[in-house]
Amino acid sequence: MANELNNFSEIIAHCKEYGYIFPSSEIYDGLSAVYDYGQNGAQLKKNIRDYWWRSMTQLHENIVGIDAAIFMHPLTWKASGHVDNFSDPMIDNKDSQKRYRVDHLIETFADEQAATGKSEFAKEIITKMEKFLSKDDFVGLKSLIEENNIKCSISGTCNWTDIRQFNLMFETKLGSISGETDTIYLRPETAQGIFVNFLNVQKTGRMKIPFGIAQTGKAFRNEIVARQFIFRMREFEQMEMQFFVRPGTEMEWYNYWKAERLKWHESLGLPAERLRYHDHVKLAHYANAAVDIEFEFPFGFKELEGIHSRTDFDLKQHQELSKKKLQYFDNELNEDGKPYGNYIPYVVETSVGLDRLFLTVISTAYAEEKWTKEDGSEDSRVVLRIPPKIAPYKLAILPLVKKDGLPEIAKGLMNECKQSFHTFYEEKDSIGKRYRRMDAIGTPFCVTIDHQTKEDNTVTIRYRDTMTQERIALNDVRKLINEKISN
Numbered sequence: 336m337a338n339e340l341n342n343f344s345e346i347i348a349h350c351k352e353y354g355y356i357f358p359s360s361e362i363y364d365g366l367s368a369v370y371d372y373g374q375n376g377a378q379l380k381k382n383i384r385d386y387w388w389r390s391m392t393q394l395h396e397n398i399v400g401i402d403a404a405i406f407m408h409p410l411t412w413k414a415s416g417h418v419d420n421f422s423d424p425m426i427d428n429k430d431s432q433k434r435y436r437v438d439h440l441i442e443t444f445a446d447e448q449a450a451t452g453k454s455e456f457a458k459e460i461i462t463k464m465e466k467f468l469s470k471d472d473f474v475g476l477k478s479l480i481e482e483n484n485i486k487c488s489i490s491g492t493c494n495w496t497d498i499r500q501f502n503l504m505f506e507t508k509l510g511s512i513s514g515e516t517d518t519i520y521l522r523p524e525t526a527q528g529i530f531v532n533f534l535n536v537q538k539t540g541r542m543k544i545p546f547g548i549a550q551t552g553k554a555f556r557n558e559i560v561a562r563q564f565i566f567r568m569r570e571f572e573q574m575e576m577q578f579f580v581r582p583g584t585e586m587e588w589y590n591y592w593k594a595e596r597l598k599w600h601e602s603l604g605l606p607a608e609r610l611r612y613h614d615h616v617k618l619a620h621y622a623n624a625a626v627d628i629e630f631e632f633p634f635g636f637k638e639l640e641g642i643h644s645r646t647d648f649d650l651k652q653h654q655e656l657s658k659k660k661l662q663y664f665d666n667e668l669n670e671d672g673k674p675y676g677n678y679i680p681y682v683v684e685t686s687v688g689l690d691r692l693f694l695t696v697i698s699t700a701y702a703e704e705k706w707t708k709e710d711g712s713e714d715s716r717v718v719l720r721i722p723p724k725i726a727p728y729k730l731a732i733l734p735l736v737k738k739d740g741l742p743e744i745a746k747g748l749m750n751e752c753k754q755s756f757h758t759f760y761e762e763k764d765s766i767g768k769r770y771r772r773m774d775a776i777g778t779p780f781c782v783t784i785d786h787q788t789k790e791d792n793t794v795t796i797r798y799r800d801t802m803t804q805e806r807i808a809l810n811d812v813r814k815l816i817n818e819k820i821s822n
């Protein structure tokens with residue numbers, strides 16, 4: 336009954352078959368690294384987003400949420416450093432013309448070595464790569480590729496160009512009349528919408544430091560090598576929170592959020608043994624400390640969330656380029672009994688990709704199960720063990736037959752329950768087939784209305800995870816499911 340880690344292609348196929356994720360514009364053969372969420376996927380994604388939003392804004396009285404626009408004044412990205420620094424080192428194979436992100440090329444090679452039992456050698460390669468990356472030593476990186484004879488997967492040759500930096504931001508034009516156009520960018524992170532609104536929120540919300548501003552929304556990156564399904568996309572969604580603190584207290588808050596965010600992932604049902612921290616070797620241009628929370632995806636441990644101590648870098652830069660003061664007056668008294676006064680706050684950021692989180696939930700939930708029944712025959716099912724609080728549908732309501740007044744009772748129950756949570760109504764096929772379909776979608780509870788219901792007002796409730804069934808009063812269904820899905 337164990338959940339296999341190496342079942343990635345089955346998970347991708349399952350997501351498509353059961354309305355979770357489709358390739359974008361599939362009828363035109365799709366668009367690389369862009370995906371659409373189907374009817375069940377969109378609901379699961381919304382539930383995960385709502386769970387994050389609630390935990391940030393409702394459960395923390397000093398965090399509020401905003402919804403800033405995707406388009407921002409182009410100077411935003413100059414100030415943030417994205418115009419000058421938001422690039423990845425790339426290398427092209429001269430024979431196939433295929434372009435690779437250097438770290439991906441080397442990591443793939445190291446993974447292959449580890450898979451053939453050469454784990455120590457693989458670790459050595461990664462250590463060397465991280466050392467070169469931290470110093471932007473492109474000559475060192477290229478020799479690492481050449482010395483290890485790392486080949487292009489298309490041409491099979493080692494005929495590489497020099498390593499160059501490529502900016503990841505998408506550009507577009509504002510305005511349609513020639514000569515009046517202006518280059519703007521699709522935001523590569525949602526964080527800057529928070530920084531530029533820092534004073535608006537602080538003043539209108541009368542926020543006192545420490546306080547946070549949260550936001551969820553789309554971000555865009557022209558990833559050269561987008562891969563691994565929804566793990567690395569060109570259009571994706573982030574859930575970010577900037578926590579504004581008094582300078583000098585940032586490490587205290589950094590450690591607080593580091594611990595808090597790991598606990599949060601566990602509260603979402605992710606197993607502790609598949610989560611770990613990874614400290615950054617090379618810090619981003621804005622950070623003085625950074626850690627990733629990594630998850631063990633079907634293709635290994637990879638970044639799920641980043642926690643950065645961003646210093647006062649962003650606010651200071653925006654203050655300089657916009658020529659508007661972005662300071663906070665702190666009237667609390669310091670050790671000398673004087674107010675701390677005016678300063679630019681320091682920031683601790685938590686930033687998680689919603690699509691990546693979706694992938695962690697689905698890959699934890701997916702299980703192929705086989706067992707022997709009491710009569711000795713074999714049985715099997717594919718089940719999504721999605722935690723009930725975030726499952727797309729909470730309850731399926733299934734009349735045993737399409738007659739004898741059972742559909743009417745079932746619809747009455749549905750009309751009552753849909754006021755509180757998402758319900759699914761199904762009257763086609765055998766009850767066994769309907770249960771299997773609900774397992775595959777991840778619906779945690781099914782209620783069957785049968786002839787006994789007409790006699791004594793009871794129904795059978797069937798639990799997805801244990802497949803056990805019990806008889807409960809029809810009138811208790813809504814209350815029971817509400818209890819099971821509440822946090």
Ligand code: GAP
Pocket residue numbers: 523524525526556558565566567568569571572573575638639640641684686687688689690691
């Ligand atoms: N504001 C900080 C920031 O954007 P990041 O580490 O570049 O930091 C944060 O991104 C998170 O966004 C990542 O941990 C990941 O979950 C998600 N993310 C980044 N690039 C992504 C991509 N191309 N596709 C899907 N998710 C991505």
